[in-house]
Amino acid sequence: MPGVVVDIAFAWATLLLLAGGLLLLRAPDTLHRVLALDVLVAIVIALLTILSYLRDVSYYIDAALALALLSFTATLVAARYVTRGGPF
Amino acid sequence: MLAAIGVALLLLGLTLATIGLVGLLRMPEILHQLHAAGLVTGPAVILVLLASVASGSAEIITSAALVILFVLVTAPLSAHAIAQAARRRPRR
Numbered sequence: 228m229p230g231v232v233v234d235i236a237f238a239w240a241t242l243l244l245l246a247g248g249l250l251l252l253r254a255p256d257t258l259h260r261v262l263a264l265d266v267l268v269a270i271v272i273a274l275l276t277i278l279s280y281l282r283d284v285s286y287y288i289d290a291a292l293a294l295a296l297l298s299f300t301a302t303l304v305a306a307r308y309v310t311r312g313g314p315f
Numbered sequence: 316m317l318a319a320i321g322v323a324l325l326l327l328g329l330t331l332a333t334i335g336l337v338g339l340l341r342m343p344e345i346l347h348q349l350h351a352a353g354l355v356t357g358p359a360v361i362l363v364l365l366a367s368v369a370s371g372s373a374e375i376i377t378s379a380a381l382v383i384l385f386v387l388v389t390a391p392l393s394a395h396a397i398a399q400a401a402r403r404r405p406r407r
Contacts, residue, residue: 287376288364
């Protein structure tokens with residue numbers, strides 16, 4: 228891929244991350260915050276993937292995989308916590 | 316040719332993420348927001364990861380395929396968990 232396009236994509240994803248932070252700050256209650264954090268993690272996964280294209284190494288995507296796993300568990304547990312008052 | 320496909324997938328994915336975030340910032344209710352969030356956590360991330368076909372490195376493509384499989388399984392599950400919590404939580 229041309230380097231200029233990857234640079235532009237990286238800057239764009241960073242702006243999306245700022246918008247996600249704004250979303251997290253504007254969230255009125257816990258469930259909105261859980262959703263905002265889920266979206267933020269999705270953007271960070273895209274950002275790490277673009278970083279891996281930029282530097283032409285693969286281990287940033289492995290970090291993205293670990294982050295996706297953590298975010299999945301955290302979202303499930305937090306959603307349970309909102310309804311039942313505990314993770315189980 | 317492959318580079319053009321990669322660029323198109325990358326920019327399409329970022330466009331979808333932008334559309335989803337605009338929806339998230341405009342919608343007031345949690346279920347409306349969940350609709351827009353599905354665009355960011357599912358298709359946008361998958362399109363950005365699919366752009367790895369243009370990187371020409373076997374390690375990057377393999378790792379990206381693993382993440383695509385994982386996202387395909389977990390994105391609907393976490394969206395479903397949030398929707399269920401929104402339905403079952405005590406009324407304010």
